[in-house]
Amino acid sequence: MRDFNLDQLQTFCDVVALGSFTAAAERLKLSQPAVSLQIRQLERRLGVVLIERVGRRARPTVAGVELLGHAGQIEAVVSAALDGMARHATGAMGRVRLGTGATACTFLLPPILRELRRRFPTLEITVSTGNTSDMVKAIDENLLDLGLVSLPVSGRILEITPVLEDEFVVIAPPEMRLPARVTAAALSGLPVLLYEPGGNTRRIADEWFARGGVSLKPVMSLGSVEAIKEMVGAGLGCAVLPGMAVRKDRNRASFVVHPLSPRLHRTLAVVIRRDKLLHRGLRETVKALKALAEGAQGVEDGLASEERDAAFGSHGRDGQ
Incomplete structure (x- = not known):
């Protein structure tokens, strides 16, 4: 990633798509020499020739064709990253996928989810219900972010926190x-x-x-x-x-x-992968579920x- 310029990559894609340095310059609102400079800098950074002129057309070399294939993936990943950062910038909390049993979903979670919704209106939570073994398997396979399930639960990659009897x-x-x-x-x-x-x-x-x-x-x-x-x-x-x-x-x-x-x-426990990256919405949800332990004794x-x-x-x- 070091010194890899995304603007230069976009310029390369435009030149190939339009078949012309001049047309790419018009699209990008740059001068033709500026477009040529960006292509030379990109070629120098990668150590290969990316574009060759055939008559009046600018065509990708074999290396250029391969880079073009990667460019689409790079653009998709960058767009996803920018969208994610935009959600944070506007206060959006992201999505949390929670797995639990039907009883806990019906009789325990509603006030917790209501409070999370009140505090974080942009937090999206999807709840799946099922047996503990199915929920833990989905967490292990990263199909769910966390679970509130009955013990016993085991797994070296899992962080298991008992919260309620x-x-x-x-x-x-x-x-x-x-x-x-x-x-x-x-x-x-x-x-x-x-x-x-x-x-x-x-x-x-x-x-x-x-x-x-x-x-x-x-x-x-x-x-x-x-x-x-x-x-x-x-x-x-x-x-x-x-x-x-x-x-x-x-x-x-x-x-x-x-x-x-x-x-x-x-015993109900919060279960999550130890290597799970906690974005703010997930962190707040885990915190709310673990707070069950604080009020458990009074309820019991x-x-x-x-x-x-x-x-x-x-x-x-x-x-x-």
């Missing part, structure tokens, strides 16, 4: 009697709905039942947390779900929340309080 709970119709301590054994005799197999949410629930000595066959498996809540509200059974899915639910009157015993949680304490109240209420009904 999300406690699992049982939700049940108000008329369903559950004990104060909702164990795997206590649920084994009840109709239980679970998230569909294949994702971390179902894996975590299955492992909890297995540790309790229960091989549970759910009465229904669904791919949507909202669908599961509707089924529970309709009285079709109880369900084990991530706490964030019910913490601020507007339809809490249709079901009761109970803590699990022993308690169960998943609030949920624990709600669950204790629900458990005492359930126990009171059982004693009546």
